[in-house]
Amino acid sequence: MEATLLKESHENQFLREGYLLALQFAQGYACFRILGWEPSNVKPYSLGAVAAASNLAAWDEIIDANTRRYLMPPEERWIYHSFYGVNKPKARIFFQYPTRQDRGNLVSVQRTITGDVGYIDGEMSPYDGPFALKSQVFTVHELYPAFQCYNPLGDAMDNVMLNIDVMRYSYHIIKNRDLIKDILTLKRPGRLHTMAGIDPEPARIPDWLSDLVGKDLLAYSKTIIEEGG
Amino acid sequence: MVDKRALNSVVGTVDDTVGGISFGTTVPANMRRYIYKLKTANQFAGANQLEFGHSTAGVGTIVDYIEHSNQYDMWNDPDDLSEDALPIYILPAGTRPWGLASAAGDIHVYIEYEDAE
Numbered sequence: 001m002e003a004t005l006l007k008e009s010h011e012n013q014f015l016r017e018g019y020l021l022a023l024q025f026a027q028g029y030a031c032f033r034i035l036g037w038e039p040s041n042v043k044p045y046s047l048g049a050v051a052a053a054s055n056l057a058a059w060d061e062i063i064d065a066n067t068r069r070y071l072m073p074p075e076e077r078w079i080y081h082s083f084y085g086v087n088k089p090k091a092r093i094f095f096q097y098p099t100r101q102d103r104g105n106l107v108s109v110q111r112t113i114t115g116d117v118g119y120i121d122g123e124m125s126p127y128d129g130p131f132a133l134k135s136q137v138f139t140v141h142e143l144y145p146a147f148q149c150y151n152p153l154g155d156a157m158d159n160v161m162l163n164i165d166v167m168r169y170s171y172h173i174i175k176n177r178d179l180i181k182d183i184l185t186l187k188r189p190g191r192l193h194t195m196a197g198i199d200p201e202p203a204r205i206p207d208w209l210s211d212l213v214g215k216d217l218l219a220y221s222k223t224i225i226e227e228g229g
Numbered sequence: 230m231v232d233k234r235a236l237n238s239v240v241g242t243v244d245d246t247v248g249g250i251s252f253g254t255t256v257p258a259n260m261r262r263y264i265y266k267l268k269t270a271n272q273f274a275g276a277n278q279l280e281f282g283h284s285t286a287g288v289g290t291i292v293d294y295i296e297h298s299n300q301y302d303m304w305n306d307p308d309d310l311s312e313d314a315l316p317i318y319i320l321p322a323g324t325r326p327w328g329l330a331s332a333a334g335d336i337h338v339y340i341e342y343e344d345a346e
Contacts, residue, residue, distance in 0.1 A: 052254065089235040090344065123345075127234060153344050154254030155237045 010083040010131040014039075014167045020190030021079070021171070022183050023138060025205035028218030029192075029225070031174040031183055032079065038168045042070050044161040050091065050151040055113055059096060059146040062164070070164065071137065072144035076208055078168050080139045085163040087127035090153055092119035093162070097137070097145035097196040098203050105199055113148045127163050138193055142206040145196075173212055177220060184224045231265055231314050235343040241326060242335050249280065249289040249329035256283075256322045257344055263316035264326075266341040269304045271297035273334020279304075281338065283320040284327035292318055297336070310341070 015021060019034045047060055062070045073080050086093050094113045095103045102110045104118025111118040125132035137145055151157045174180060182188040196203035210218065241252025256262040262283075271277045276299070282292035295304045306317060320326065320342075330336045 053257075087234050089232055122234065152257055153237075153260075154257055155344070 007130040007132075010129065010133065010136070010165065013083070013133065013136065014081060015169060015191060020174070020183050020188060021169075022180075022190055022192045022221075023140075024192065024194045024202050025218070026201045026203065027205050027210065027215070029180070029184060029221035030205065030209060030213045030218070031180050031190075031221070032171040033174055035170040035172055037170075040166045040168055042162070042164040042166065044087070045070070045164055047147065047149050047160040047162065050149050050157045050160050052151060052154050052156050053114075054151055056149050059099065059148050061099065061144060061146045062162075069144045071139050071166070073139060073141045073168070076141045076212075077170060078141070079171055080137075081167045081169060082137045082139070083125075083131035083133075083165050084135045084137075085125045085127040085129055085131045086120060086122035087161045087163070088157050089122035089126070090151070091157060091160045092121045092150040092152060094119050094148040094150065095145060096148070098143055099146040101196065101203075103197045103199075114150050119150070127161065129163075129165075131163075131165065136193075138195060140206060140209060142208065143195070143203055175214070175217060177217075180217065180221060181224050184221060185228060231310060231312055232343060235345065236265070236341050237343070238339065238341045239326065240337060240339045241328065242337050243279070243328035243330050244335050245330045245333050248287060249284065249327050251284045251287060251289075251325040251327045252338070253326045253340070255325050256320050258322050260322055260344045260346055262320035262324075262326075262342050262344050264318040264320065264340050264342045265314055265316055266310050266339075267295075267304070267306050267317060268339040269295055269297070270337045271300060271302045271334070272336065273297075273330070273332045274300045275332060275334075277334055277336055278331040279336050279338065280329040280331075281318075282327050283324035285324050289327040289329060290324075292320075
């Protein structure tokens with residue numbers, strides 16, 4: 001008997017106009033109301049050939065021919081929300097976010113990029129979808145991830161590719177303390193998301209966004225989380 | 230189920246060399262090689278039996294016998310590879326595809342396969 005695992009489409013995870021979003025940075029939460037959205041994608045994004053039992057020569061920041069990063073909003077007024085699928089099925093995609101910060105560790109030492117820990121391959125997140133929920137990436141201006149690939153097979157992979165589905169949001173920063181409290185205590189439906197991971201801490205908020213949100217509100221959000229509501 | 234994105238192919242040429250001939254890459258640790266297609270072609274001017282299987286350190290293990298009665302006989306299994314096909318041969322981790330011909334002439338062996346857990 002064959003068991004079939006049905007995955008929900010990642011498209012159901014995209015936010016819509018009016019949705020509330022709280023992004024957790026190391027310094028606290030930044031809360032947003034989504035004003036508008038616009039779909040985009042990068043398909044295929046070629047990471048290149050990967051020799052048998054080898055990695056890419058360098059981490060790839062998902063760039064165009066002029067080294068502009070596809071996954072980093074070029075302007076402060078946008079948030080990007082992305083998911084990705086992988087081709088080949090056995091290509092192991094390792095992830096740094098922000099760059100030089102390894103994600104996906106399990107034990108007290110950082111995972112390697114040739115091991116069996118902390119990657120997404122094309123079986124977990126197929127190139128044609130549905131993409132794995134753990135491929136989800138939120139990015140803001142000046143904050144972007146990097147990708148590495150390991151080929152565990154005895155045969156070379158001629159071309160490892162990503163299919164990246166991106167939703168671009170415009171937003172309004174929420175400064176109302178009561179609303180922030182309701183979002184963070186789940187009294188208002190909203191999406192809470194940890195930026196990049198938790199080990200050793202979420203990504204640090206870019207200075208421009210910290211200035212817009214305000215250090216007092218970031219501290220207030222931490223107080224809400226610690227003291228509840 | 231065949232995953233077209235995972236398929237690899239290799240062709241080897243085997244003859245009656247004592248001990249047989251290994252070809253292709255080694256199946257990675259913790260994986261098996263699922264062979265979905267096998268095509269052979271006998272170049273010898275006469276009957277030529279192929280012992281097909283896998284090898285470890287050059288020592289062959291027979292998985293199947295494929296008969297060729299005449300020169301240029303071909304064995305093509307399956308004729309059409311369907312999307313829901315099951316593998317026709319499975320090679321264990323650490324081994325390579327391997328073959329040995331009964332006559333002093335070449336047999337070309339082509340396989341399509343996927344390495345997976």
